Amino acid sequence: MKRILVIAAILCSSLMVLQSCSSTKSTAGTSLRRGAVTGNWVLNNITFEGVPAANVKSLFNEASYKCFIGSTWRLTNSGNGSYTLPGTADCPARTQDIFWSVSTADETFQFKKLNEGDKAKSITDGYRLVLSSTSGDQLILKSPVEYGSAPANIVLNFTKAAK
Numbered sequence: 001m002k003r004i005l006v007i008a009a010i011l012c013s014s015l016m017v018l019q020s021c022s023s024t025k026s027t028a029g030t031s032l033r034r035g036a037v038t039g040n041w042v043l044n045n046i047t048f049e050g051v052p053a054a055n056v057k058s059l060f061n062e063a064s065y066k067c068f069i070g071s072t073w074r075l076t077n078s079g080n081g082s083y084t085l086p087g088t089a090d091c092p093a094r095t096q097d098i099f100w101s102v103s104t105a106d107e108t109f110q111f112k113k114l115n116e117g118d119k120a121k122s123i124t125d126g127y128r129l130v131l132s133s134t135s136g137d138q139l140i141l142k143s144p145v146e147y148g149s150a151p152a153n154i155v156l157n158f159t160k161a162a163k
Helices: 002-021
Strands: 039-049 072-075 080-085 094-103 108-114 127-134 138-147 150-160
Antiparallel strands (some): 039 072, 072 080, 108 127, 127 138, 138 150
């Protein structure tokens, strides 16, 4: 009887060791992680899916989507960041501080606008974009919008900024 208990204990211990050493599966792709988004990005192009461009009056409750073309986004690993609008005849140059994160569970990029003196934890409003694609030098984010009964998106196409 004692021998059976010892063998059972050894088998249980072996199973626990083998279980803890097995690789874990990840449901999110390796490109949809925080590190793939960290860095400096330039918003080169904005396209529209299911919504006419003329119906999009502003982006992120700030300015016309046209003002964001050419903007630079600085996303640090700490979650702090900013975006800078380049400034044109119709759009003033502006820098906005943000706090950002990536959710691999639902494959989204979210950020909150921070004004001077704001703490990210005290801000309740923000923006959630679908993290459509990331690669070493390209990032595509989709901002879902309501337009009619069909799904619609504003598609932001970024390229990695030169260092």
